[in-house]
Amino acid sequence: MARIDTPNRIRGTQDILGEDERRFARVVDGFDRVRRLYCFDRVEIPVFEATAVFARSLGETTDVVSKEMYTFEDRGGDSVTLRPEFTAGIARAFITNGWQQHAPMKLATHGPVFRYERPQKGRYRQFHQIDAEIIGAAEPAADVELLTLADQLLDELGIADGVTLQLNTLGDAETREAWRAALVEHFNAHRDELSEDSLDRLERNPLRILDSKDPRDRPIADSAPDIDQFLTPEASDFFAAVTGGLDAAGVAWTRNSRLVRGLDYYRHTAFEFVTDRLGAQGTVLAGGRYDGLIESLGGNPTAGVGWAAGIERLAMLLDEPAAKSVDAVVVPLGDAAATRAQGILAELRRAGLAADMAFKGNMKKRMAKADALGARYAVILGDDEIAKGEAGVKNLATGEQQPVAFDALAKALNAA
RNA sequence: GCGAUCGUAGCUCAGCUGGUUAGAGCACUGGUUUGUGGUACCAGGGGUCGUGGGUUCAAGUCCCAUCGGUCGCCCCA
Numbered sequence: 009m010a011r012i013d014t015p016n017r018i019r020g021t022q023d024i025l026g027e028d029e030r031r032f033a034r035v036v037d038g039f040d041r042v043r044r045l046y047c048f049d050r051v052e053i054p055v056f057e058a059t060a061v062f063a064r065s066l067g068e069t070t071d072v073v074s075k076e077m078y079t080f081e082d083r084g085g086d087s088v089t090l091r092p093e094f095t096a097g098i099a100r101a102f103i104t105n106g107w108q109q110h111a112p113m114k115l116a117t118h119g120p121v122f123r124y125e126r127p128q129k130g131r132y133r134q135f136h137q138i139d140a141e142i143i144g145a146a147e148p149a150a151d152v153e154l155l156t157l158a159d160q161l162l163d164e165l166g167i168a169d170g171v172t173l174q175l176n177t178l179g180d181a182e183t184r185e186a187w188r189a190a191l192v193e194h195f196n197a198h199r200d201e202l203s204e205d206s207l208d209r210l211e212r213n214p215l216r217i218l219d220s221k222d223p224r225d226r227p228i229a230d231s232a233p234d235i236d237q238f239l240t241p242e243a244s245d246f247f248a249a250v251t252g253g254l255d256a257a258g259v260a261w262t263r264n265s266r267l268v269r270g271l272d273y274y275r276h277t278a279f280e281f282v283t284d285r286l287g288a289q290g291t292v293l294a295g296g297r298y299d300g301l302i303e304s305l306g307g308n309p310t311a312g313v314g315w316a317a318g319i320e321r322l323a324m325l326l327d328e329p330a331a332k333s334v335d336a337v338v339v340p341l342g343d344a345a346a347t348r349a350q351g352i353l354a355e356l357r358r359a360g361l362a363a364d365m366a367f368k369g370n371m372k373k374r375m376a377k378a379d380a381l382g383a384r385y386a387v388i389l390g391d392d393e394i395a396k397g398e399a400g401v402k403n404l405a406t407g408e409q410q411p412v413a414f415d416a417l418a419k420a421l422n423a424a
Numbered sequence: 425g426c427g428a429u430c431g432u433a434g435c436u437c438a439g440c441u442g443g444u445u446a447g448a449g450c451a452c453u454g455g456u457u458u459g460u461g462g463u464a465c466c467a468g469g470g471g472u473c474g475u476g477g478g479u480u481c482a483a484g485u486c487c488c489a490u491c492g493g494u495c496g497c498c499c500c501a
Binding site: 017019071075092093123125126127128129130131135136137138205216221222270271287288291292293294295315316318319320321322339341342370371372374375376377378379380383386388390391400402404405407409 | 499
């Protein structure tokens with residue numbers, strides 16, 4: 009007997025249904041609601057882009073670009089890449105569509121992103137992000153608005169409690185260069201004490217040694233020069249304006265002077281909302297300012313700030329999944345009722361009620377089905393009811409049943 | 425990419441030191457009740473024990489490989 013091999017789900021991808029889907033949807037719905045309150049426009053961008061869009065903006069030496077991107081040649085021989093994040097694609101869209109005429113723009117989007125990584129809890133190869141960006145605003149008020157939006161979202165999702173906002177500044181380009189040079193000098197002086205990982209970081213991304221978890225690195229990282237002494241007056245003022253704005257908006261934050269970002273395009277403000285409830289995947293929402301990004305993609309110098317959050321991670325932090333709600337289930341009995349039920353069902357739905365029909369098995373099975381669907385009411389419809397022009401409406405929570413005229417059904421159920 | 429750990433029905437698991445046709449609860453289907461659910465009782469379907477090799481008279485149980493999940497590192501949301 010030949011057996012057909014069923015194809016497997018690809019590693020690191022997910023099929024989401026039921027409770028997981030409800031949690032997922034609650035995050036997306038919450039984001040969509042809050043984003044409107046802050047007057048962010050929804051934008052749709054492609055799932056894949058020319059590889060250069062990501063390689064040039066994120067930095068060739070970053071892990072994301074050098075070993076985590078889904079990159080392939082299309083049939084025309086062009087190198088394309090499944091988006092590993094949103095920011096680069098949005099920046100590219102800003103340039104190609106000439107959106108500078110609309111600047112400053114407040115944009116929001118959500119959808120799948122792809123990273124070829126080893127899967128873990130809260131980490132997938134196709135995962136989903138919500139994303140918010142403000143492009144064309146160099147003012148610290150933009151940073152504040154974005155952080156306030158994030159803060160309100162976490163609050164409305166009911167997960168603000170275990171989550172803290174860690175904030176830092178990376179300074180402007182001048183600051184960052186000076187600080188980076190000082191760090192390289194400091195770490196070079198302690199080469200022989202650093203972990204292997206950090207020796208590698210020293211070549212590719214020395215800033216990341218600062219937040220190393222390796223105990224061997226900690227003393228050296230802790231004694232490294234602080235960015236504060238390198239901040240230009242402008243950079244210092246900028247950061248002060250951001251923190252002052254957050255205080256005014258009532259957003260709690262803590263300074264983490266060792267917080268850096270892995271992607272090359274960040275300047276000034278860098279932040280992470282972190283939790284200890286997700287094991288190693290503690291970062292739940294993160295972002296920062298990327299004033300140099302648009303220019304590096306060939307656009308006019310344009311300021312930008314933004315953040316992204318992993319929908320799966322937020323969903324895992326949610327307390328109770330929203331219950332599925334069905335207002336009524338129609339239970340027809342007999343051939344005449346089966347036909348009549350179609351009309352009643354359509355009427356209920358047109359009246360805005362979530363309604364379904366139990367059409368299999370004997371009455372007991374149908375009632376059980378109504379119950380399993382989580383319906384508030386069963387609308388019972390048999391020959392007797394059709395003769396009288398009234399359906400039996402049973403409240404499935406209390407067990408009470410009352411006759412209701414067919415043409416009054418929608419109104420009665422809407423009121424109940 | 426590195427290290428550790430796990431992998432028996434849709435789900436949660438039992439299966440002792442290898443030994444007849446692999447079990448339970450929940451879920452599902454049918455029935456007790458061909459017009460009344462959420463309780464109860466009865467019956468049933470569903471597993472090549474992740475996959476592939478090996479050791480053995482005999483492997484769910486031991487060995488190797490591989491795939492997948494989980495945890496940590498790296499990185500990141």
